[in-house]
Amino acid sequence: MLRRHGVRLALTVMITVVMVVGGANTTPAQGTPRAIPPVSEAARAVGLIDVRSAVPDALIDLRYATSDNFVGEPLYPSNARCLVHESMAPGLTTAARILRRSNEVLVFWDCYRPHSVQQKMFDKVSNPAWVAAPGPYSRSHEAGRSVDVTLAARLPGCPKPRRVADRCRLDMGTDFDSFTPAATAYATAGVPVAAQRARARLRDAMAAGGLAVYSGEWWHFDGPGAGVRRPVIDVAPR
Numbered sequence: 001m002l003r004r005h006g007v008r009l010a011l012t013v014m015i016t017v018v019m020v021v022g023g024a025n026t027t028p029a030q031g032t033p034r035a036i037p038p039v040s041e042a043a044r045a046v047g048l049i050d051v052r053s054a055v056p057d058a059l060i061d062l063r064y065a066t067s068d069n070f071v072g073e074p075l076y077p078s079n080a081r082c083l084v085h086e087s088m089a090p091g092l093t094t095a096a097r098i099l100r101r102s103n104e105v106l107v108f109w110d111c112y113r114p115h116s117v118q119q120k121m122f123d124k125v126s127n128p129a130w131v132a133a134p135g136p137y138s139r140s141h142e143a144g145r146s147v148d149v150t151l152a153a154r155l156p157g158c159p160k161p162r163r164v165a166d167r168c169r170l171d172m173g174t175d176f177d178s179f180t181p182a183a184t185a186y187a188t189a190g191v192p193v194a195a196q197r198a199r200a201r202l203r204d205a206m207a208a209g210g211l212a213v214y215s216g217e218w219w220h221f222d223g224p225g226a227g228v229r230r231p232v233i234d235v236a237p238r
């Protein structure tokens, strides 16, 4: 197991060094690994990494880079990347490894979020239960220490809205940013049993990596020190 992991890591590093490819939001089909371009100087300076450095098969579906989000307009540039603080890497690697046993992969809906975007979101939904009130500090997504994720697998007859690259997002009972009681992590009312089980698999895998679910949203997970108030980061998600 360790050796296999080492080989994969070495391969990823080798490909990264050898190939120079432009940024991309979507992980390509399995078997055609794409190089991960280095993150910007500003992002690197605050410890942010591309999540695919930790989870090579991650599917990236940044909803805030599209208008398919609760604000109804893109909040990130179209070439935004999923960046996380490097402290999340070991936990995400562990979670992804566990999920591969059930042929499931992580889909990232949101990762590091610039402070100015958090402000825009709060202006739109000024309810701290759903959108964290911005303060003169960075924590959680604003510090790159929380992620919004779901699961995908190869499923026959996948409805178009749930397709991500060559996979299909599982039915988790609600969509992302569904500000409803069914979106709370342990909800049972209105959540199909299969979706409750899928949420539990996601939670268990993330917990094994030391990543804790936020009880108010089944898709939100905090990494180590996510709640600590740190200096404001407002670099572009690149």
Ligand SMILES: [Zn+2]
Pocket (backbone or CB within 6 Å): 110, 141, 146, 147, 148, 219, 220, 221
């Ligand atoms: Zn979140």
